[in-house]
Amino acid sequence: MTAFVYVSPESVTVEVFGVDESYWIINGPRADRDVITLATSPKGIGDAPVTTTYKSSVYQRGATFQGKRYLKRDITFGVNIHGRDEEEWEKRDSDWRNAWDYELDAWDPDATLTKLQISTDRSTRWLWLALDKSVEFESERDPHLLRKSLVPMAVTAAQPMWEEPTKTTFWETGAGSSEGFIEVSNPTDLEMAQKWLLTRGKWRVPDVSWTGKKYRRTPGGRYGNRMIDLPMLGDREGGARISLDPDRLYVRDLNGTNLIGRLGGLHFMHRIPPRTPPTLLPISVTDAPAGGARAELRQPRLWSRAWGLR
Missing domain, CATH: 2.60.120 (Jelly Rolls)
Structure with a gap:
């Protein structure tokens, strides 16, 4: 598992707006490393996933470009969850899970997916994300005793472009x-x-x-x-x-x-x-x-x- 990391004040700001209307700053100068922070090695936030199609005739050298197709964006990352005691850790762990869902709430006409927003000095862009797989949990010891945990996340943006x-x-x-x-x-x-x-x-x-x-x-x-x-x-x-x-x-x-x-x-x-x-x-x-x-x-x-x- 990825080690716990210190969040640099010079890092980009990463915010999460939950489906339950919760709000989290998990990276950047305003993130509290004693609450929830982004772990190292996030994957999938770079270029949107693309596949290209080429066609070649029998005697053609090489191939001719036919087009490209944008796929859904899959992102994996982890968050470090901390607490001053076991009760606080458990509540934060639960609250973080409640910020995510696999789909829109069918009973709420104003429902949204979870919004992941990244801000630099020059831009602010976001994705709408749903859980792709169940949230795994790995720990060598009871996190209630450690009062911290590393939670890996696997999420999907059906619309893969940053807005x-x-x-x-x-x-x-x-x-x-x-x-x-x-x-x-x-x-x-x-x-x-x-x-x-x-x-x-x-x-x-x-x-x-x-x-x-x-x-x-x-x-x-x-x-x-x-x-x-x-x-x-x-x-x-x-x-x-x-x-x-x-x-x-x-x-x-x-x-x-x-x-x-x-x-x-x-x-x-x-x-x-x-x-x-x-x-x-x-x-x-x-x-x-x-x-x-x-x-x-x-x-x-x-x-x-x-x-x-x-």
Whole structure:
């Protein structure tokens, strides 16, 4: 088993937000090494797990790249649990286990998985984790007598990318018709599935293709000026939500009704490529109500690593 270790004040901050709403600092300058601390040799927090596919013909030299697939992220680590007496150790050991579960609580509509968050001076990113295997326990002697233990953890992130706070830009206008620009960017190393939140009115929103080297990408190519005309969004719809995330309903009104059938066969095609600098995209609305209209462009920030890559 891994030995107990001292947590350096210069270490990155590692926080755990439990399914039971508990909160733990297990590494970094604010961690209390007399409570619970991260042990050495954690595995799985680096690059997101990827498999690649290649194909070769009979007489081909080598192979041709076909694609890549991101897998779930498996993480193993250990925590040192301490107590001043056997009762305190046992309570902390129990509380730590209660911070984790294998799945969402089916009876709690607000349930989340356990959040593991890592902060440096330059970024704060997190994963949502579930137990992958039962929590093992090994000890040469009764930990009640030792008043300490090392608990190995095996956890899984079904969504393997580290998250940062979503960036939101918006464009607002008064009643009637207007046109303008809204800013989009993607500094991450991954393609971004942008989301739109639109109020009432008849909107024309961008769906452009991109071209250019990393950090210098611009709208261009075959669909460099592509726009999507949405159906009129009135009081019945209340507005619209658009998501390019393949796991989400594509276009719906604010009541959750699918609007794809009213797009006349059109569909959104283009997500935002990695390393896209801040760029202004055109947007317009007609028949905005007396209170005006607002478009929000929500830009998730997902990274394949817990820090760096900017």
